[in-house]
Amino acid sequence: QVQLVESGGGLVQAGGSLRLSCVASGRTGTTYAIGWFRRAPGKDRDFVAAISWNGGETYYAESVKGRFTTSRENAKNMIYLQMNSLKSDDTAVYYCAALSPGLPLTTSTMTRQDNYISWGQGTQVTVSS
Numbered sequence: 001q002v003q004l005v006e007s008g009g010g011l012v013q014a015g016g017s018l019r020l021s022c023v024a025s026g027r028t029g030t031t032y033a034i035g036w037f038r039r040a041p042g043k044d045r046d047f048v049a050a051i052s053w054n055g056g057e058t059y060y061a062e063s064v065k066g067r068f069t070t071s072r073e074n075a076k077n078m079i080y081l082q083m084n085s086l087k088s089d090d091t092a093v094y095y096c097a098a099l100s101p102g103l104p105l106t107t108s109t110m111t112r113q114d115n116y117i118s119w120g121q122g123t124q125v126t127v128s129s
Contacts, residue, residue, distance in 0.1 A: 002026040002098045002118050009123030012086055020081040020123060022096035033099040034079045035110055036070060038092035050110035059110045088129040093122040
């Protein structure tokens with residue numbers, strides 16, 4: 001089983017940028033597609049972005065398209081979420097998660113939380129207006 005740990009959260013002003021990191025450990029940590037989700041205060045956890053195991057395919061929620069970019073460096077077991085033009089609505093705890101192997105890489109697959117088999121502990125992002 002893969003283990004995931006997020007980092008890079010913090011406090012930033014609206015319009016600013018942050019880069020979140022997710023380190024994957026475990027024998028096959030680099031072979032999983034990875035999703036990013038977030039839970040805003042008082043709300044359900046929502047899909048943000050996802051990336052295929054080799055980085056060739058990416059998916060984004062409409063609310064972050066054009067502002068967020070996910071990438072990965074498998075040689076370092078690292079996955080990143082670059083967040084630009086941050087808004088107060090982006091304030092949330094951000095999680096990375098590993099997609100269950102063998103599932104087709106479709107939008108519906110990547111956005112369903114119950115398709116993910118391992119989750120990090122989350123990192124807080126607070127955007128001040």
